[in-house]
Structure formats: C-alpha cells, structure tokens
Amino acid sequence: MDVPADPMVPMPFRIARVIREIPGVYTWHLKSLDGKPFHFRPGQFNMVYQFGVGEVPISVSGDCRDPATLVHTIRAVGPVTNAMQELNAGALVGIRGPFGRPWPIDEVAGADMIFVTSTIGLAPLRPLIYEVLHRREDFGKVVICYGTRGTDDIMFEDTLHRWRARFDTNVHLTVHSAHSGYRGRVGGVVSAIRAARIDWQAAQAFVCRSEALTRQAVETLGELGVTTDRIWVTLERNMQCAIGLCGHCQIGPTFVCKDGPVYRYDQIEPIYAIREL
C-alpha cells in the first residue's frame, strides 16, 4: 500500500544543472532521487530546502509537460537564497510541494491573453506561457509584456527570443534606461501594455510583479478595458508551512500558501487597499 506523502517532509532532489541567468539570479534543473516524475500546475510553488540552512518558497519556472525535470529560478535576496547560490550541480536539496492555487487555464480558454511582468516575475509566469503555447489553438492573441532595468537584466533572454520569433506570439520588451543608439522600447511596463493590440474587452490578463507595481499595471489594463474580474495576479508573502496551518502568510481572511498565490484581482482588491496588510 502506498503511503501518502507527508507535505511536511522534504523529498530529496539533486541539482542536475545550474544556469546563471543574470547576476544574483540562478536557475536549477532538479532530478528526484527516486526518479519519479514531479507533476505540478503552472503558478504553483515548492518549499525548497537547503539542508542545514533553511527553506524558502519558490515558484516552479519550468514546463509542466516535462515532469522529469523540476525547474526553479531563484533570486539571491536573503540568507537562504544567498547560500543556495553557492550550490553547484550534484548538490542535494529538499523539495516539498507543489503547493498553492495555479493560474487558471481552462476557464480562460478562447480569450486573448496578455502577460504583464518584470524582471524575475517572468519565472512564475513562464510555466503558464509554456502551457498556453502548447495549447496555442485554444487561445486568441498572445501578448507578453516584459520590463527590466536595462538590457543587462533581461531574464530568460533565449526563451524570449524564441517566443518573439513565433508568428503567433507578440513580445513587447521595455527597459528603464539604455545606452544611446538602443533601438528598442525604453520606459515602464505600462508603455509595453499600451503597445499591445488585442481585444481588451475580452482579454484575460496575468500580472506577476512586485505588489507595489501590480496596481499600476491593473490601472493601465483597466483604462484599456480589462475589468478586474479578468485580471489575475500573484501575491508574495512569508510562507513557511505552505499548507495553511502556521498563519505566516495570512492576509485578512486568506492564506496565500493555499488560497493563492494566484488570485483574481477583484477578489483580492480590498486587501490591496489596506496598508497594514
């Protein structure tokens, strides 16, 4: 008889490959020690554990149709993620998951899709974009709006080039500043949103960026005709147990680890207005 996996017990994974995306951001390709596939849905996250150091919540950034390889993209911002940055291929880490509410896919089928993100926010969105492109005939126009500080800070540049090369996908990239002579777009992500040509009255928008900047994207989308019941966002909070028990990630009535991290904006909008949360 199979014993159900305990969500609090980490499963051992070995780092098969490390990609240094940009300074301070790295991607791990992980293989489970028991060889079992790791199934997840786009938008879900894992608790990633470096033995003896600590555990952090990290969204899966790979393709859910390749369950043999678990992909995480991590930015070194704290003690745990800084320590993880020193790990090389061959190292063992612990994984608990997948956790959380995924991005909706089936319920938005048929719509034009616009993805709005900046810097590392592309990582949690990438599995969704992969899946939409796998099922390309199920959706209308696909537009990806991505912003970074500068041309040195572009994440997944090869992937963006591949998406941009497709005849059925538009990628609008913008940077905050550039050297003189740069021929691309310079400005905030909202300038990339405004450049999109889609059916705003029926589009579904997926926003993944810092919360301070999410509202700006939502307002711009609203000006263009995307109502808040067609905007999906992610929230970031201090998640520890990841199963809605410890309360660290609780915001008002919701636990981000199990009710989120993906929310429909109209359902989370009142929480955005409360500064204390």
Added chain:
Amino acid sequence: MVENVGLEQILADHPFAKDMPPQVLSTISGCCSNAVYHPGDYIFREGEAADHFFLIRHGLVALEIHVPQGPPIVVETLETGDIFGWSWLLPPYRWSSDARASEQVRLLKLDGACLRGKMESDHLLGYEIFRRFLPIMARRLATTRLRIVELVIEPPAHPRHRG
C-alpha cells in the same frame, strides 16, 4: 491612386486632436508642418530654445539625458500616436533633454512660439492645449515615480557605478 490629405486632416486623425473644436483645430493646423527625421538625427537638444512640440505620426523617438564624461542615456522612448516636447509651454522655454530619432520618424511639428502668442488672446485655444497636455504630463510623472519605486525594489544586475 494617391490620395492627398491636408495637414488639418492629418492633425485631426492624431489622438492629440480627438474631440478638438473645429476652430481650435483650424488655428493649430495653421502652426503645423510635416517633418521627417532619419535614424540618429537630433530632433532637439537639451538647453536649446523650445519653440515647438511634436506629434508622432510614425516611428520611435528616444529621449536622452546627457551624462557628463559618459555616453547619453535613453530614459524613455515614444512611439506612433504619442506627443512630446512640453518645454515650449513653460518658461524658460528650453529643452530639458535631447530627442533623437531611433528610426525613420514622421512627425507633425507644431510651432509653439506661434501658439503661445495666439493662446494669449484666444483662451479657448489655451484651454484646449492645456487640457490635452496636462493628463499626459501627469501620467508620465506618475509613471516616472513608479519607475523609481521599481528601480529601488529590483536590484541591478550590474553595479551602475564603477569606481
């Protein structure tokens, strides 16, 4: 067959002139001309007299800030349908940045010095001009503030200052 379209019609088709009263449109089109710039051309330069503003008909324009002892930095690009250059509205009427064509650019160039004079006597004209410029200025200011927030939140990939 080539269709000849007058300047007033070209101006009327630009988002800047949306819902503009006909008499105002007619006055503004009297101060308007077509302009074409090639990639790399300067449209205006920081510190020069600001006597025009521009509506982009086609192309990409880069706003650049001159950095002493370094190459200029592009801080914003503007594209088809955008308007740029508001220094003509505010004393001392000097450009605060460079504007450069990133690609072949077709513009409507409006004579700000001419309009400033007309706005003194035609307050409807002045109202319509400011009514169109203020939301754009406010939006760009709000966007710039949020870009500052984003730059603070998002750490740079490379040190910006090298000692």
